[in-house]
Amino acid sequence: MDNATLIVLLALLQYMFFTARVGLGRGKYKVDAPACGGDENFERLFRVQQNTMEQLIVFIPATFAFAYYLSPKWVLAVGAVFIIGRFLYATEYVKDPKTRTPGMGMTLLANVVLVLGALFGVVKGMF
Amino acid sequence: MDNATLIVLLALLQYMFFTARVGLGRGKYKVDAPACGGDENFERLFRVQQNTMEQLIVFIPATFAFAYYLSPKWVLAVGAVFIIGRFLYATEYVKDPKTRTPGMGMTLLANVVLVLGALFGVVKGMF
């Protein structure tokens, strides 16, 4: 499970970077807690972090399950697609939310491959 | 851990379906990113996804811990209660948020059973 752990930890570092930008954005755009809106630029940083969390809740368990039940080697490739897709998504979203689609598509595709691949592996092993 | 993995992957597929509805809802109800509000119907779809994530953060690790430390068999039953409860919750919430209580109760109950059961198992094993 070394490969899966490595990929997950790198994705977590990326997420912590997105989270730090939200924290710094509160000062920069003058959005005091508990508010999470009121400034379009802050909202973009916030949604990048939130959406990454929404994807990680699938990505983390699916990465481990895919590595264990299907392929500890291919998990590196699919995980890389997820992380690069998230980077594109975050970069584009901050410039203009309308251009986030390709990066978003890469992370969704990676998650679908991980979940369906792991499901195939675990079900196959039961018979 | 095959049973726990199977249950978690099925719950993730359900969550991905809820997430897809939010994405499609942006077009249908004209809610452009980064906004997440402004239309009651969109907000219902969004809250179904968000609340499912809020529950999955407990459900996923607790399912594995329950299967490992207490019962790899009963995890299937408790996991099924969670998934069916989430389905009821989502169906009712979209019609009328006030009717979401029974489905919500089923998923909360499942999570309490999983966390307390796993805690019992891990603590018992330490003595």
Place this chain on the structure above:
Amino acid sequence: MDNATLIVLLALLQYMFFTARVGLGRGKYKVDAPACGGDENFERLFRVQQNTMEQLIVFIPATFAFAYYLSPKWVLAVGAVFIIGRFLYATEYVKDPKTRTPGMGMTLLANVVLVLGALFGVVKGMF
């Protein structure tokens, strides 16, 4: 992995307590679903839960990876810092969001130590 599981389950119980306060807060502050705002006191309870989830998505996998690849003993200490920090954060945030910084800092520090420690452990093991 007993220590890691114990720490994660205790953090989940704490999170379930924060989540229950949000549910009860809906009645107390008259914030009907799907709304998540409109009352400052409710928003504080909501943000405590949301921010805890945002941290748990890092904390849970990093705790297991740190225990497995680096130290099953030290994970108890770092995990305790996280849970105590979250308790401080939640208590202070509800009184006044401006005073949440020390508790927030403790949980961020714990997460950084867990992720970097686990990364060090897994990479070291590969060579």
